Amino acid sequence: MQSLDLSLKKKKKKKKPALDLEDGASPAVDELTDKTEALSLNEEAAPADADLTGKKKKKKSKSASEEAPAEEEPVAEEPLEEIDTSIKKKKKKSKALDEELDAEAAVAAAEAAENDMFGDDAPADDTGDLDLSGKKKKKKKKAAEAGEEEDDVFASEEKAPVAAGAETWLGSDRDYTYPELLQRVFDIMRAKNPTVAVGEKRRFVMKPPQVLRIGAKKCALVNFVEICSLMRRTQDHVLLFILSELGTTGSMDGNNHLIVKGRFQQKQMETVLRHYIREYVTCHTCKSPETNLTKENRLSFLQCETCGSTCSVAAIKAGFQAITTKRAAMRTG
């Protein structure tokens, strides 16, 4: 029953744009139709694709390139596909068969679509699956790339690429690469003056935050004061950051614990603290944690004690807070 419902709904939605676009077919649409004809051999699949492109163009206020809809399509249908393939296929096919089905009553149409689906149109289905898989691969790869890049961005302590070994180019004909030379320079510097740690990455060691649950809705950060002193930041500043980042309220209690409203795990607190350290503790130039946070006429500056650089850091701002409590309760309270 559910699948039936879905197909009906889809048809209602899809029909309009398809009709709109049939007159003025853009070149992108033409190409798409060519492709689909070549793939699936039934012409009625073409308008379905065309209407997708049209919708995308309307949705984004940017000129939809030819690949944009192609990417979009599998994304929209991917989650469905794994769970129940029948619904997905029918969605496609019922679009394709729209014109034939127009004459018939809605329920009968859906049934007919179903029958066609499972009976006659087996080859067409196959082609549909084929091209979907091709597109999906593309998308997966992209997602993977995006993930990797994101990891790079969010890695708080990234390491410089280390060359395989010193002077590996000696044995071969090839030219030395820049990282190798850089490594060589640092090696020499370290060898010549062992007292000065040049470019040595000292890991900033942080105590893990101890989070205790207080009741059902609150959490306590037990070693909050300790963490603040380790980072050499005022408690107020850290408190403000944590609260604005988590989007909750909280305060210090008598035993110097930080009480935060909401359930948080230690891991989650760690990520928040890591954000704080990256933003307000480590020097943005040399990544050294020995820094001071000073305030000069309403602007915060981060001054590094190792390299002496100063850079301004953004003030902590809570940003938009959605209303999560009952509105009626707010009105009375």
Added chain:
Amino acid sequence: MATIQNFVPSRLDPFANDQSEDAPGGNYIHIRIQQRNGRKTLTTVQGVGEEFDKKKLVKAFKKEFACNGTIVEHPEYGEVIQLQGDQRNSICEFLVKFDLAKKEQLKVHGF
């Protein structure tokens, strides 16, 4: 008077803000998460550019992430998109994929 050597006056103002970078300081897109009751969460997207139609964006989000969503008008922050559930990563991917924002522009908050 010593003259400054090698000083070539150019149209480039050396003290001007760096315009070449594509991440202008002002228009970050903040993606936040808020806890609701129980395991439920809420994702808010603040600072999507004026040139994009939020209504259509929400529609796309809702369809893509299979969640509900709405637009909240805020006097200071403009139109803010609210989505049900933790959609932070998927929003980031979506915005980057369709060139609505650069990766450097996105700021993900919360745990």
